[in-house]
Amino acid sequence: MKLLILDRDGVINHDSDAYIKSVAEWIPLPGSIEAIAQLSKAGWTVAVATNQSGIARGYYDVATLDAMHARLRTLVAEQGGELGLIVYCPHGPDAGCDCRKPKPGMLETIAAHYDVPLTGLWFVGDSLSDLEAAKAVDSQPVLVKTGKGAKTQGKSLPAGTLIFDDLAAIAAELINN
Numbered sequence: 211m212k213l214l215i216l217d218r219d220g221v222i223n224h225d226s227d228a229y230i231k232s233v234a235e236w237i238p239l240p241g242s243i244e245a246i247a248q249l250s251k252a253g254w255t256v257a258v259a260t261n262q263s264g265i266a267r268g269y270y271d272v273a274t275l276d277a278m279h280a281r282l283r284t285l286v287a288e289q290g291g292e293l294g295l296i297v298y299c300p301h302g303p304d305a306g307c308d309c310r311k312p313k314p315g316m317l318e319t320i321a322a323h324y325d326v327p328l329t330g331l332w333f334v335g336d337s338l339s340d341l342e343a344a345k346a347v348d349s350q351p352v353l354v355k356t357g358k359g360a361k362t363q364g365k366s367l368p369a370g371t372l373i374f375d376d377l378a379a380i381a382a383e384l385i386n387n
């Protein structure tokens with residue numbers, strides 16, 4: 211089974227230091243919806259693993275987050291694709307949960323859901339915590355330069371991190387090779 215896991219903010223949609231607090235603030239990055247749909251139509255299952263500490267911080271509630279994700283699913287479906295499992299961590303940095311990246315809990319949940327090994331599985335993110343989560347379970351860390359990615363690129367990255375301009379470039383790589 212061809213499974214790809216994506217971070218959400220900064221990879222699929224624009225991110226903000228003020229958090230993405232409403233459906234209106236949730237704006238897809240150029241080409242990201244089309245990239246997900248193309249991967250889906252090419253036989254890939256695309257899942258999402260996203261930190262959403264804004265819930266713990268009281269910036270928005272689960273119903274609002276679900277509405278953002280319903281919007282994402284609708285947009286992908288309008289392009290003829292289908293989005294897979296979305297897993298989020300609603301906790302704050304001090305909660306000590308197992309799901310907040312850089313912990314790999316969400317990657318483990320998704321891999322178990324699809325019964326796919328984590329080793330070498332591509333996880334695409336824009337933050338160092340995304341790449342560290344991948345490395346923690348021997349998945350393949352993949353950095354995109356969108357969102358916080360260009361800034362992250364200047365940091366010390368896990369060995370073997372792959373770097374792409376955006377999700378569209380990743381889709382082209384996976385579909386054409």
Ligand SMILES: O=P(O)(O)OC[C@@H](O)[C@H]1O[C@@H](OP(=O)(O)O)[C@@H](O)[C@@H](O)[C@@H]1O
Pocket residue numbers: 217218219220225226227228229230259260261262263264303337
């Ligand atoms: O990139 P993903 O995991 O999809 O989501 C990131 C968001 O939950 C937010 O994560 C926050 O980090 P803290 O959770 O406050 O450390 C900040 O980086 C915000 O700018 C960002 O919108």
Ligand SMILES: [Mg+2]
Pocket residue numbers: 217218219220221225335336337357
């Ligand atoms: Mg992100």
Ligand SMILES: [Zn+2]
Pocket residue numbers: 299300301307308309310
């Ligand atoms: Zn959590």
